Amino acid sequence: MERSRREFLKIAGVSAAIGLGTGPVIEAVAAATGHQAAPEAQVAHHPEALKATRWGMVVDTRKIESAEQIERMVEACHKEHNVPMLEEARHQIKWIWETHFHNAFPSQSTDRISEHLEHTLLPVMCNHCENPPCVRACPTKATFKRESDGIVMMDFHRCIGCRFCMAACPYGSRSFNFRDPRPFIAETNKAYPTRMKGVVEKCNFCVERLAVGKLPACVEVSEGILTFGDLNDPDSEVSQLLKENYAIRRKTNLGTGPSVYYIV
Amino acid sequence: MNDKGKIVTGLVIFAALVTFPFWYNLGKAAPPPEVVLTEKAKAAGECVMPKEEIRTEHMQLLDVWRDTQVRDGQTVYINAKGKAYTMSLSNTCLDCHSNYKDFCDRCHAYASTDPYCWDCHIDNPKEGE
Ligand code: SF4
Ligand code: SF4
Numbered sequence: 001m002e003r004s005r006r007e008f009l010k011i012a013g014v015s016a017a018i019g020l021g022t023g024p025v026i027e028a029v030a031a032a033t034g035h036q037a038a039p040e041a042q043v044a045h046h047p048e049a050l051k052a053t054r055w056g057m058v059v060d061t062r063k064i065e066s067a068e069q070i071e072r073m074v075e076a077c078h079k080e081h082n083v084p085m086l087e088e089a090r091h092q093i094k095w096i097w098e099t100h101f102h103n104a105f106p107s108q109s110t111d112r113i114s115e116h117l118e119h120t121l122l123p124v125m126c127n128h129c130e131n132p133p134c135v136r137a138c139p140t141k142a143t144f145k146r147e148s149d150g151i152v153m154m155d156f157h158r159c160i161g162c163r164f165c166m167a168a169c170p171y172g173s174r175s176f177n178f179r180d181p182r183p184f185i186a187e188t189n190k191a192y193p194t195r196m197k198g199v200v201e202k203c204n205f206c207v208e209r210l211a212v213g214k215l216p217a218c219v220e221v222s223e224g225i226l227t228f229g230d231l232n233d234p235d236s237e238v239s240q241l242l243k244e245n246y247a248i249r250r251k252t253n254l255g256t257g258p259s260v261y262y263i264v
Numbered sequence: 265m266n267d268k269g270k271i272v273t274g275l276v277i278f279a280a281l282v283t284f285p286f287w288y289n290l291g292k293a294a295p296p297p298e299v300v301l302t303e304k305a306k307a308a309g310e311c312v313m314p315k316e317e318i319r320t321e322h323m324q325l326l327d328v329w330r331d332t333q334v335r336d337g338q339t340v341y342i343n344a345k346g347k348a349y350t351m352s353l354s355n356t357c358l359d360c361h362s363n364y365k366d367f368c369d370r371c372h373a374y375a376s377t378d379p380y381c382w383d384c385h386i387d388n389p390k391e392g393e
């Protein structure tokens with residue numbers, strides 16, 4: 001008994017020493033075989049990529065004449081981004097949708113608002129807030145604000161579906177995939193991925209289009225209702241519009257600093 | 265009391281049982297997978313990285329591509345030879361390798377890995393193929 005215990009301890013000691021000793025060897029082998037993505041390769045921006053320091057959108061509500069105009073924007077966005085069409089209200093996914101003034105601006109509506117505003121539907125989407133509560137709530141950094149251009153983005157790969165961001169967003173800009181979205185996409189855009197069950201999604205200000213020099217899909221079909229540009233550039237079209245017109249933002253009292261403005 | 269005989273017999277049986285799968289499969293190694301290249305991939309002649317590297321390192325490359333695309337908005341990858349590609353699994357990789365079953369799946373099944381890229385990235389074929 002005595003002896004076998006000694007033997008055991010000896011063997012254990014030797015194995016531990018071998019185990020410790022192999023660490024550096026493994027590392028050396030890994031280094032020698034160059035275990036990393038080709039170091040000589042480079043990455044670059046697309047030559048036509050649109051750039052800004054703070055992207056923003058201006059909605060000219062005076063130009064809205066019919067609900068069809070907004071439906072066209074919704075259709076363009078949802079087609080582009082493979083957003084599923086689900087019947088059941090609690091399962092629906094929305095990146096951009098239409099709503100009444102008193103819903104979009106609960107604290108700004110009074111008992112007498114202009115007839116036009118009272119009867120028109122307004123397009124609403126993620127506001128790409130300057131101080132986004134969704135980003136603070138996200139435990140995985142799946143939702144983050146791009147410091148370079150202010151876009152509040154999602155890395156769907158990282159989203160664990162905890163939905164903290166949905167609770168944090170005061171605008172309801174985010175939707176959760178309660179079901180596998182694939183069967184509910186009528187016509188897939190093969191250039192853009194779909195999402196899977198258990199992932200949150202929202203408007204991304206069309207980053208994938210900006211990156212190749214295109215304006216957001218909703219802006220393109222908006223007949224001048226939507227204007228997109230750099231809020232930090234005093235000469236941009238959006239800055240000009242905001243200089244010349246009175247515009248409001250949604251729920252500014254919360255301190256989120258929306259980048260979507262509505263000329264009323 | 266000497267159970268030496270019993271213990272040794274037991275050990276031999278144990279060793280035989282544990283190593284049984286090795287004996288059983290001796291000389292019957294599963295053949296390495298054969299991947300099928302599409303016409304488009306054949307015509308391209310070369311991949312983003314040299315064949316041996318892309319074979320072993322495509323997951324690291326895709327990881328870098330994803331972060332660069334999503335976080336930095338850079339979309340162009342210029343490889344060691346100076347050739348430019350769009351960094352996109354959907355639009356670059358799966359454009360040539362539009363035969364998921366006979367390409368991606370073959371090695372992944374052989375290596376017993378189960379990546380779920382295709383839950384979101386559409387397993388082409390794109391129109392006309
Ligand atoms: S609108 Fe909501 S989802 Fe969009 S950035 Fe602001 S808090 Fe986040
Ligand atoms: S649901 Fe996804 S994006 Fe939202 S907070 Fe959780 S991990 Fe972040």
Ligand code: SF4
Binds near residue numbers: 096
């Ligand atoms: S900016 Fe792009 S993602 Fe956002 S609502 Fe418009 S089309 Fe959709």
